[in-house]
Amino acid sequence: MPHQMPLPPTFTTAPNVARMYDYFLGGKENFAADRAMAEKVLRLVPQVRTYARLNREFLVRATLFLAGEAGITQFVDIGSGLPTQRNVHEVAQQIAPGARVVYVDNDPMVLVHARALLATDAQTRVADADLRKPSSIVGHREVLNLIDWSKPVAVLLVAVLHSITDTDDPRRIIGELCAAMAPGSYLVISHVEQRPELVRAADLYRNANAPVVPRTAEEIAALLSGLDLVEPGLVRLPLWRPRELEMWPEELDAPLLGAVGRVASTRTGGG
Ligand SMILES: C[S@@+](CC[C@H](N)C(=O)[O-])C[C@H]1O[C@@H](n2cnc3c(N)ncnc32)[C@H](O)[C@@H]1O
Secondary structure, three states: OOOOOOOOOOOOOOOOHHHHHHHHOOOOOOOHHHHHHHHHHHHHOOOHHHHHHHHHHHHHHHHHHHHOOOOOOEEEEEOOOOOOOOOHHHHHHHHOOOOEEEEEEOOHHHHHHHHHHOOOOOOEEEEEOOOOOHHHHHOOHHHHHHOOOOOOOEEEEEOOHHHOOOOOOHHHHHHHHHHHOOOOOEEEEEEEEOOHHHHHHHHHHHHOOOOOOOEOHHHHHHHOOOOEEOOOOOEEHHHOOOOOOOOOHHHHOOOEEEEEEEOOOOOOOOO
16 A cells, blocks of 8 residues: 555645646646636636646657657656646557556655556556655655656656745756766656746746746746757747647747757766
8 A cells, every 4th residue: 555645634625736737727636725826826817727738748659759759768757737638658668568657656645646656567656756856756755666767867847837836946956857867867857937927827836836937038047047948949838849830829939948858978068
């Protein structure tokens, strides 16, 4: 029986970022408090559902690139969220059947669902750890069961870095993760960009279990310094190796930036 954390008393009554994202994606793993706050966000930013979908589509394209062209067979998906369609191990194993995936999150409900729905074979594990403490992820028993840090690995930080405040120092976190990654490894990020309506929406997340901190393109680019970005670099998500040539203007203008960076043999500018 997997280890189960006691749930906090406000578990269902306080809005929760993973369950709100699930609601935006059309999922059913959310409660009234999540839906009420998600609706407030939608009033400020009516395109949020599109943005959530674009984020998932980016995650799938990045995973296909990593398992295919980049030849990566081990993945650590941090801030993995509630299981949805086309989870990382399903996408990676489509191309590389031997691919191993560890899902990491610090949300008790995400962990329960991930253990039930994702960690269903020997190649997939779930780890309860906090991104703010990278060493707790790198050295986690479930991670070490599947991941050999001396070989290239892909670490995914998709739609989670904007839950890290400047006080918790996302640059330090990325530096510590990359220091553990073998040369030839890859880091994937997506991040909400700073725009007035998103700053107002982010303010609503003060009442949620994790914050949202929109950052400028320059601030997001600075998080990636020292990594070799694969083409096309840091771009709006629909423009990262698109499969469709036709896109709606609201998609092209989506305030979400993403990139895939390669860890070079000697990394400079680490945190
Ligand atoms: C918006 S969801 C993103 C899910 C998935 N990565 C995606 O892009 O589709 C953000 C996830 O990050 C998790 N998260 C937030 N802060 C975290 C932290 N400090 N450590 C680990 N997970 C965190 C939340 O619990 C949530 O499941």
